[in-house]
Amino acid sequence: MSTRLSNIKKAIKYLNKNDCIAIPTETVYGLAANAYSDKATSKIYKLKKRPKNNPLIVHYYKLEDLEKDCHINSNFKKLYKKFCPGPISFVLKLKKNSSISKNVTNNKNTIAVRFPKHPITRNLLKKLKFPLAAPSANISKSVSPVTKGDVIDEFGNRIKFILNGGRTKIGLESTIISLVSKPTILRLGGIERNRLNKILDTKIIMNNSPSKILSPGQYKLHYSPGIPVRLNVKKAKIDEAFLLISKRKNKSKNFFYLSKNKNLKEIAKKLYQTLRKVKKLGYKSIAVERIPKKELGETINDRLQRASNY
Ligand code: TXA
Ligand code: MG
Numbered sequence: 438m439s440t441r442l443s444n445i446k447k448a449i450k451y452l453n454k455n456d457c458i459a460i461p462t463e464t465v466y467g468l469a470a471n472a473y474s475d476k477a478t479s480k481i482y483k484l485k486k487r488p489k490n491n492p493l494i495v496h497y498y499k500l501e502d503l504e505k506d507c508h509i510n511s512n513f514k515k516l517y518k519k520f521c522p523g524p525i526s527f528v529l530k531l532k533k534n535s536s537i538s539k540n541v542t543n544n545k546n547t548i549a550v551r552f553p554k555h556p557i558t559r560n561l562l563k564k565l566k567f568p569l570a571a572p573s574a575n576i577s578k579s580v581s582p583v584t585k586g587d588v589i590d591e592f593g594n595r596i597k598f599i600l601n602g603g604r605t606k607i608g609l610e611s612t613i614i615s616l617v618s619k620p621t622i623l624r625l626g627g628i629e630r631n632r633l634n635k636i637l638d639t640k641i642i643m644n645n646s647p648s649k650i651l652s653p654g655q656y657k658l659h660y661s662p663g664i665p666v667r668l669n670v671k672k673a674k675i676d677e678a679f680l681l682i683s684k685r686k687n688k689s690k691n692f693f694y695l696s697k698n699k700n701l702k703e704i705a706k707k708l709y710q711t712l713r714k715v716k717k718l719g720y721k722s723i724a725v726e727r728i729p730k731k732e733l734g735e736t737i738n739d740r741l742q743r744a745s746n747y
Pocket of ligand 2: 573581
């Protein structure tokens with residue numbers, strides 16, 4: 438049996454026993470458990486040290502499975518057709534007869550759902566009899582993991598199994614859009630705002646203000662590497678890690694390139710890993726060059742802004 442297959446078998450074994458494991462997605466690694474089980478989902482909160490009122494995203498393999506748990510509508514269908522599987526989560530109305538654990542939704546009548554694209558996790562979901570609740574696989578408020586090593590950094594041996602899927606392709610979490618009433622973006626993410634506007638043929642409103650928290654992932658301090666982060670810096674101090682997005686003529690050991698030619702996809706992909714790396718190297722603060730706010734740059738700036746509220 439290939440290692441890949443035997444690992445999926447192991448993953449299934451743990452999940453069927455109501456344990457949590459880490460799974461790769463195209464955005465970041467998730468801490469996954471049976472979304473239908475109170476016991477399994479309560480372990481996620483405990484391991485992540487996550488407040489109980491912060492609901493979880495549920496991951497599905499196919500539409501028919503999702504329709505057992507929530508109501509879909511025409512806006513959902515349009516976005517689903519264009520972007521799924523992919524880095525977008527939808528907040529929808531929960532069905533009364535759904536088997537989703539109340540831990541997942543914090544007893545509310547809405548649920549966040551998505552179809553991840555990573556082939557290993559799709560293969561896993563296909564073989565399970567239940568969907569997977571999976572928040573990012575990090576301790577609450579810290580930086581999301583993009584490799585197996587990052588997950589080990591977060592949980593050490595407190596996690597029983599990590600399904601290895603290599604470094605995640607996108608490196609930032611999914612975009613969250615609520616479709617319960619008027620479409621509203623609750624969290625910027627892997628799909629740019631303009632692409633969503635185009636499909637729904639409207640300028641979608643945003644609500645990521647911390648005063649009206651619909652999506653607690655929008656708390657002001659989040660995605661934090663645990664040391665101060667300064668933004669829009671032209672010249673860093675010598676003892677600061679300097680994260681750059683375009684090539685400099687001079688060299689310095691505190692320079693860390695997210696990209697050498699302002700490539701936003703590359704910057705997104707390297708951001709979390711670089712934040713982790715410079716902290717490990719012992720830097721006590723981080724300076725980041727200005728990153729354009731267009732396209733994926735809007736999400737990157739959102740995360741950096743929250744990381745900088747240290
Ligand atoms: O890319 C992703 O979305 C990753 C991967 C693992 O799928 N997951 C992820 O999960 O980022 P998490 O838990 O770290 O962030 C999910 C966000 C949280 O801010 C949570 O508050 C919000 O989704 N959320 C979950 N259910 C919700 C609901 N019913 N209404 C509003 N927000 C919700
Ligand atoms: Mg998270």
